[in-house]
Amino acid sequence: MRNSIDKRFVLVTGGAGYIGSHVCKALSISGLQPIVYDDLSTGNRSFVKWGPLVEGNILDRDRLRSVFEEYQISSVFHFAAASIVSRSVVSPNECFLTNIAGTLSLLDAMLQANCLDLVFSSSCAVYGIPSVVPISEDAPRVPINPYGHSKAAIEDILNFYRSAHGMRAMVLRYFNAAGADPDCEIGELRAVETHLIPLAIAALFDPTRKFTIYGDDYETPDGTAVRDYVHVADIAAAHVLALQLLRQGFVGGPFNLGTGAGYSVKEIVSMISEVSGKKIAVTFSDRRVGDPPVLIADPTNSRKSLGFNCSHSSLSEIIGTAFRWHQKNFHVHS
Ligand SMILES: NC(=O)c1ccc[n+]([C@@H]2O[C@H](COP(=O)([O-])OP(=O)(O)OC[C@H]3O[C@@H](n4cnc5c(N)ncnc54)[C@H](O)[C@@H]3O)[C@@H](O)[C@H]2O)c1
Known part of the structure; x- marks a missing residue:
């Protein structure tokens, strides 16, 4: 029925x-x-x-x-x-x-x-x-x-x-x-986390967690991997x-x-510090096998044919919304 x-x-x-x-x-x-x-x-x-x-x-x-x-x-x-x-x-x-x-x-x-x-x-x-x-x-x-x-x-x-x-x-x-919902209703939350931004923010809230940067010897401006x-x-x-x-x-x-712009791991970490006003304790490790140095989209077709618009994708809004979500979520779960 x-x-x-x-x-x-x-x-x-x-x-x-x-x-x-x-x-x-x-x-x-x-x-x-x-x-x-x-x-x-x-x-x-x-x-x-x-x-x-x-x-x-x-x-x-x-x-x-x-x-x-x-x-x-x-x-x-x-x-x-x-x-x-x-x-x-x-x-x-x-x-x-x-x-x-x-x-x-x-x-x-x-x-x-x-x-x-x-x-x-x-x-x-x-x-x-x-x-x-x-x-x-x-x-x-x-x-x-x-x-x-x-x-x-x-x-x-x-x-x-x-x-x-x-x-x-x-x-x-x-x-x-x-990033996360600008109204902070939902965000990035998984029992097993592998993504860079939630891991880095979690290290801010929980000093027992270490944040590891894999590889600082890539051929990129600061040596760390660049992503879109x-x-x-x-x-x-x-x-x-x-x-x-x-x-x-x-x-x-x-x-x-994707946005067509790339940011390195170090740039992400420093934006998180800027937004939160706190420093992240970072350790370095070897590159992970199969991690490309740079992944940046050419979004020309999606903009033209789909009308794709990156109005929320400035790095400050991405990190700002993610930080607010984790701050709220951390207080709920701690
Ligand atoms: N997060 C990214 O940056 C990214 C990048 C490229 C592609 N993707 C793709 O986007 C999709 C969503 O990613 P996400 O980051 O939201 O992942 P997520 O893990 O947060 O969400 C996946 C959801 O699928 C559910 N699920 C997993 N296996 C299932 C199954 N067998 N039956 C029913 N439900 C199942 C999970 O419970 C979860 O709610 C995935 O297909 C992923 O491969 C994600």
Whole structure:
């Protein structure tokens, strides 16, 4: 039986996670109704504020099918993934199972319900170690770890589903998602954290934690790795634009979601110190295998065709919102 609410839902797999929850908020603000499908393996129940939560694993085909039967779902945003790169290296099976088999199970449930619109969370990891920076979407995909390979494989699978089944999929390749909801309702919070900014801020609040910089001998201006940090609120807004385009029948992409500017690890650390007024105790370690020196997006196509706008992505706003969120969260949990 279909849900009685006279609205068509946008299914958000991984909607209890960092980026997915921000996208749910953006959907809700623009008058759309998200429904979250998440196994809460890295996500947070308290981040599901803008629609119902269905707890389930994307590998559970029956559960997914029942969601499509119960709710009238017009389109899907697919965030759920095993996304820790280092873990994908030691446990490729887990990565490929969740990412590739999980996506296949989602796609089959979508086809069965005749739901054909999908926005997929890909990653700059598909580019591997690029030979040209900034990286445009037509740069070769040469991933160097199972995570990057899984994302590239899903991009290919979506192309095949497009030809075979008329699926309309838009692929968004995020660079480094960062920052937190400007209203401080949600932010970046995972039990096992691997991302630079939350780790550095956590070291401010908890002196027992050390913040490690991996590699200060890269060929970059200060020797530390340079990344393109894009505010999660800008990524969220891009998803609403992507859905509007898909609904108008637009076929295109993939699109890079990055700002076109890069910041080094040392620049991030010094901005955190500036915003917080505190110094971070830093230790240095060797480079991690497979960490490229510089990853910066060429966002020309996403700006032109998607209308992607980086209005929240100045470094001060990224660090300012992330700091305020962690400050609030630290006080709640300490
Ligand atoms: N954070 C980034 O900078 C970044 C960059 C590039 C791409 N991405 C991609 O964006 C997506 C979201 O990333 P995030 O940073 O929000 O991660 P996250 O870990 O915060 O969120 C992932 C969510 O998916 C859920 N999930 C994981 N496995 C699941 C499964 N098998 N079934 C159901 N739910 C499951 C988790 O519980 C969590 O809520 C991922 O696909 C990731 O690969 C993220």
